[in-house]
Amino acid sequence: MSRRALIIGIEDYVDVQDGSIGPKLPGTREAALAFRDWLSAKWNAEHIAQTDRQIVFCSEPIVPDGRPAKLDDINQALLDIRAAGQDSTDEFFFFFSGHGFTFVSAGARADQLIAANYRSMELSGASACLHLDKMIYWLRQELGPGKQYYFVDACRNELDGTKIAGATFGLPNNPQTTGEAMTFLLQSTVPAATAAADGRFPRELIEGLKGRSIAKTWDEVDDDAMLVRYDTLRIYVTGRLKDQPMYNKVEGAGGEADGIIARFKPAPTTNCVVRIEGATEPVKGFVVMNGRRTGHFRVALTGDVTDLVVKPDRYTMSVDLQNTKVRDNDRTILLFEDNDVTFHVGNLPTLEVASGPDLSDVLVPPQTSIELRELNTGERQIFGRDAVGALPKGRYAATMRDRDSILVSSRILDVEGGKSVNLTDWTQKTAQASIAASGFPVDGGAVDFSESLGGPLADPDLNVWLAVLGAGRIMNGIFGRYYSKIGALPLHDFRQEMPGASPLYVLAGFDDAGLELKVSVWKPGAVPSWLPAHQPAGLDGVRELYVPISTGPQLVSFEVSGQAAYTVASLSSPNRATLFTLTLDEIGTPVLAQYLLPLGEQVGQLHPFVAERLRFRNPLADVKSLAQAMRAFRNRRDIRETMTSQLLDEILYMKWVDPIATALSAYELIRRGERGSLAEVANNLTTYFPDFPDGAALARLAGISKPDFEAIPLFLDGLRAYDDLESRLPIPAARLDYSSPWTAWRGVPAAR
Structure with missing residues (x-):
């Protein structure tokens, strides 16, 4: 049961020569020390032996028993941590407070962390910058299948990408891992202009780690224990810093709630002071409490002021006084930290307490179920159909599954009284609203794209929609199957493709209908030339591009309305179309998927072994499942959550529509440390x-x-x-996007 940590706090950048970053960040080293103190106390409380724990502390200025924070020192620390904990680290923490930068686009998070030996943009890109995503990727593979937590407070300096080259992170590669860790990243993205000198992010982070307020929740298997989980910690920190942007990313075989950071047993209690104001005679009566978790109880008042000690819960609270009217009774109060509650008595008009309706409706799409877990109390409810007035106010983790219990979507949502809970509400999304309005039946938010899917599609993910639409056009006519609803859309018709064709097809969707998309298909050594995608008639927010290209390896670049280009390694293959779907995430980063799909009218031209297996499949349903698996793979979730074990076996053993699916499943086996069938899969490919x-x-x-x-x-x-692959890449390895499942780069080569 080993525990490890790398903690970095850089206050002084004494070598800065060009003014590109500030030379001093007050408070960063102290924040790192406070994080170390919290972590040491946590491990002490958990009785972790000194031989089973390791903390490497790098800072500038250096502290006793610490190390410097130059890039070589940080890289050596990473190697030391790997040497001590390779394939055997159950829990790893990374904390960084200092400068960072991005050369991606304005507003993006800092994905390069700046070490203490930084001098200038021209001199220090490779020698003083740590690639955050690459480091996470490397540690995830090296330390074994535990949990890893990354807390990054890096001021965002937007440096000129033409003048600075990021580091390649040249630490040794180990392809033979026992399985990869689950990672949790919470990052402050404050611009360098504000410098985060007030230390709000680390201060609130550490308070949350200690279990303050709603950063803790009840243990679902122990009534006398509470937990700080990653999801409750993130909600606490973002709630306390509402004006400070945050970046959050969870990758691995579970979800946010699987990140159990700290446990308190016995469960802490909360102090509540009840005050009675306006009484003209001695106060006598009771405080009546009704907790969602703790149930109903009452406590005798001790006068104008009564001190209560209660378990953390969401309470309905009132006072019952003898011969006295209470003007603002029946209060709903969340008591997860010490609080004062004041009630007013007397004959004045009743005070209105802002409460509103307490219950909300739950809307459930056809052939799905929704589980809602209240984050503070841990209460769970499962709905298999619409329910009116069924859900109290609160903050919930919502999970939707289809009729086969396959995960469709999950997210955190705040439920206000009297509002409907609808996990599939895409009606305000430009591209999806225009697609749904193009003749597809809609039932409870689920869209009936084709009878081949076995019913309406409840998944609200635009990437899945675009994959289904693109596949329906490309594979139309395969073994006599025609997708009439999809075929009615004003999209490219692939039925006239000639034998041997290998076209590229791009479908993109944006909430902003005014965004422009350009695409370039090129080969290493060439200069990209750009082609504009167009909006099909009536499909606001949708962009389409068809390009006939030659077979073989390709590089495909995308540029959205002048933002930094994004390039992906791809392949075109005879009698197949390469389909790309593209959307943007919440910070404007491209979300891409690619498919290598058989042309419907040319399926007979494929290898007989492959064609014969396609004959007995439902290819459109296969692509829908693959799109959902790609979403899970992109987030490093276990793809078995998105498909049955039978379906996974069929993919692995080539009974499938797309070789990309087989490769994805094989890489998934490696991620989970399950290599038993890998040789056969690789041989088939x-x-x-x-x-x-x-x-x-x-x-x-x-x-x-x-x-x-x-x-x-x-x-x-x-x-x-x-x-030795880095030297063969067409774009510098420092530009690789390690947050993508694809071999992808931020940028394209400069024109020569």
Whole structure:
């Protein structure tokens, strides 16, 4: 049961020469020390032996028993942590307070952390900058299948990407891991102009880690214990810093609630002072409490002021006084930290207490169920159909599953009294509203794209919608199957493709209908030339581009309304179309998926083994499942949450519509440390899809052969198969996006 941490606090940047960053960040070292104190106290309370724990502390100025915070020192710390805890670290913490920068776009988070030896943009890109996402990616593979928590308070300096090159993070690669960790990243994204000198983020973070207020919740398996979980901690910190943007990302086989950071047993109590104002005679009576978790009880008043000690809960609270009228009774109060509650008595008009309706309706799409777990009290309710007035006010973790109990969506939501809870509400989303209005039946938020899907699609993810629409056009006519509803849309018709064709097809969707999309398809050594995507008639927010291209490895770049370009490794293959779907996440970063789908009218041209297996499948339903699996894979969730075990086996053993699905599933096995069938899967890929570059990468990772490098793997995980690949990449490795499942770069080569 080993525990490890790397804590960095850089207050002084004494070598800065060009003024590109501030030379001093007051309070950053103290914040790092406070985090170390909290972590040491936590491990002491958990009785973690000194031999099973490791804290490496890097700072500038340096502290006793600490290390410097130059990039070499930080890299050495990472190597030392790996040497001590490779494949055996149950819990890892990373804390950084200092400068960071981004050269992606204005408003983006800082994905490069600046070490203490930074001098200037021209001199220090590779020698003094730590690639945050690459570090997380590396530690996730190296330390084993535990939990890793990253708390980053990096001032965001928007530096000129043409003048600074980020670091490549050249630490050794280990492709033979026992399974990867689940990672939790919470990052302050305050611009450097404000410098976060007040230390609000680390201060509230540490208060939350100690269990203040709603940062804690009840343990669902122990009535006398409470937990600080990652989800409750994040909600507490973001609630306390409403004016300070945050970046949150959870990746791994679980969700936010699986990040159990601290446990308190016995459960802490809360002090509540009840005050009675306006009484003209001695106060006699009771405080009546009704807690969602603790139930109904009452306590005798001791006078104008009564001190209560209660368990944390959401209470309905009132006072029952003898011969006296209470003007503001029946209060709903969340008591998770010490509080004063005042009631007024007397004959004046009754005071109105802002409460509103307490209960909300729950809307459940057809063939789905919704589980709602109240974050503060831990109460769970499951709804299999619409329920009127069924849900009290509160903050809930909501999970929707389909009829096969496959995960469709999950998110945190605040439920206000009298408001409907609708997890599929896309009606205010420009692209989805225009798609749904194009002749598709809608039932309770679920859209009936095709009878082939077995019923309306309840998944509200636009990426899934675009994949279904694109696949319905590309595969239309496959073995006599026609998708008439999708075929009625004003999108490209693939039924006239000639044998051997290998077109590229892009479908994008944006909430802002005014955004422009440009696409470039190019090969290494060439200069990208841009093609504009267009909006199909009546489909506001949707962008489409069809490009006939030659077969073989490709690089595809995307540019959205002048933002930094984004480039992805891809492949075009005879008698298949390469489909890209593109949306933007909450901070404007592209969310991409790609598919290599058989052209419906040319399915007979495929390898007979492959074509025969496609004959007996439901290809459109397969693509829907693949789109959902890609979403899980992108978030490093367990893709078995999105499909049955039978379906996963069919994908692995090539009974499937798309080789990308087989490669994705094989990489998933590696992530989970399950390599038993990897050799057979890799052999099938190299046999039936010899031009697919991930087949060679998987063969190397499986240890069955070491084919030479011929093309860039489509999946980022495939790069781990090669030790010397960085020198062969068409765009510098420092630009790789380690938050993407694909081999993708931020930017394109400069024109030559």
